[in-house]
Amino acid sequence: MKQKLKYLGVVLALPFLFFYSCKTQKGKFEFVNPISGTKVLKGEKLQLKLNFNDAAIDSVVYSVDGDVFDRKTDTTTVAFDTDKHGYGNKRLSAKIYSQGKEDVAYSDLLVVPPAPKAYAFEVVNTYPHDSTAFTQGLYYDNGILYESTGKEDRTSLRKVELKTGKILQKMEGDGTFFGEGMTVVGDKIYFLTWLNKKGFIYDKASLKLLKSFEYGKSQEGWGLTYDGKQFIKSDGSANVYFLDPVSLQETGSLQIFDDNGPVDRINELEYVDGKIYANIYDQSKDEVVIIDPVTGVVEGRINFVGLYDGVRKSADNEMNGIAYKRDTNTLLVTGKDWTKLFEVRLSER
Template identity: 65%
Template sequence: MNRRFKQAGIILAMLPILFVISCKTQKGKFEFVNPANESRILKGEKVALKLNFPQTEIDSVVYSVDGDIFERKTDTSSVVFNTDDFSYGNKRLSAKLYAQGKEDIAYSEITLVPPAPKPYAFEVVNTFPHDETAFTQGLYYDNGTLYESTGREGESTLRKVDLATGKVLQKIDLAANEFGEGMTIVGDKAYMLTWLNKKGYIYNKNTLQQVGSFDYQNSEKGWGLTHDGKRFIKSDGTNKLYFLDPVTLKETGSIAVFDDNGEVPNLNELEYVDGKVYANLYYGDRDEIAIINPETGLVEGKVNFVGLYDGKRAAVDNEFNGIAYKPDTKTFLVTGKLWNKLYEVRIKER
């Protein structure tokens, strides 16, 4: 007989034995059946926990979330996990089994998520020239004047720009070792972040002369900055929004941002409009803005801007970035790093 066929015959003969052994092994393993590991669960659901119990007399089972006990049982009867009692994000469900003087434990890593965000579309209202050497990090429209912050060491600036022509009217340079990031205007002052220096600067918005500075406390990086009328809101490239004191700019708290897939990282340039934070998502060729409720951290909407820019783009350092709101027309000004165009768009639900 051909050696290959002979070996195949031996393997086929062994399969029933292996199947029986496998079944016996699985049957005796203490583990979660529901929810399965790495499940995403809509917050608010009541989930019936189901485990594969060994065939032995049980003393007790202790159920926990992230180490906090929420249920104890002396049998294998059903337990309901009420997700309303817990916050959004990653959770570790555990069940500790006590039987015949021994302990065993089962885990299931899950993520509590909100409903899917509403999808939004855009309509281009106007197209303006933009300085294609500007590595755009932040935009702000203030009573007819467009303010823009740019990045890269040795090239970082804060500038006033003529919207219609894209001409730089006035600018100030940052130090050669500083990488400029997001900015916003509050009253007669402009506030601008740096990326890795853990420092922000305050300027007179009319003269662009520096009048102050501030340090970061709990975040290592500066990415985006906006103001909601009572406090500053800052991003650092993670899935967190940080709240800053309106006078001292010291960090007073933070909130994590989630959508139906879990954490939403890479929060970048920010703009606050009508109770929501509009955030660029730094995903390379995924030109997207998340609409975030800053009180809950939930992404309530997403705007897909893929196809907006018709210019040639590099794989990196040409990302969609920069959001400014025009309250007089209820439109947004958006652009990207090294783009030669800036767009005025109207955002609407699909």
């Protein structure tokens, strides 16, 4: 009964909250330009204009996400340079002082980068792949493919001979965790779990467990790569997280954007020549994006639809797994339970 009364109180309060919100944002003062919900390219300079309804104005304070960027004592337009405020959702506000009273008008912007470049691919080689490998992570080194697989009953860490698909060495999970992305740094393998909020470090030669590490703000483990200075981790959101190379503690995060806004479901990762390559988790398409690790902007997009011609179930057969083959400047790509692994070369369309 206590829970029901609490819920009823929330429901009864909603109309009041909605009315108050509308009154605050759409009172006698409101933005004429830009209209709330407008999408703009980063670098655009906007002229902010308000409807003052002929009121006598004492002053107007303009802010973006709470940070003041201009003040006026009249009703003239104000310039807003999107280049100074990063990507993503931005809340503009104008605090108006008139005849001893204060009011606020709001407008929400979505600041986006230009559309990413489209890349084509050429299949250089096709290799066999274990059809029971629910691929989550992939890494290539000197003829050997390091692969992590998922699902509690099929989680494994393995070394595979690239040309034959033969499993050379294998560590199987104990059924208590769902394996996810992995990467290799030096003589160690770093392996994520999906929902256990921790990852594992293994000896590269023996696949012996050395120790574990805890996650921070990123509650889930999806993809993992290394840029030479720090680890980069995904959790299925539109964010990637940076981890200290020694402690594996999170040191920061970055939101990923394309020309439509935040890019959700960032999955398996690979660091290639200063860029992050990422699978997008989607059952309806096989897609890899190329991300600038400084700005979070998606600079390239590779549509791999049609690459795999094998039998696919209705779900859980998404493309997943990217490894960089440095000696040939090609990518190795596969998917969950795919029977083939492909070596591809990219070219800009």
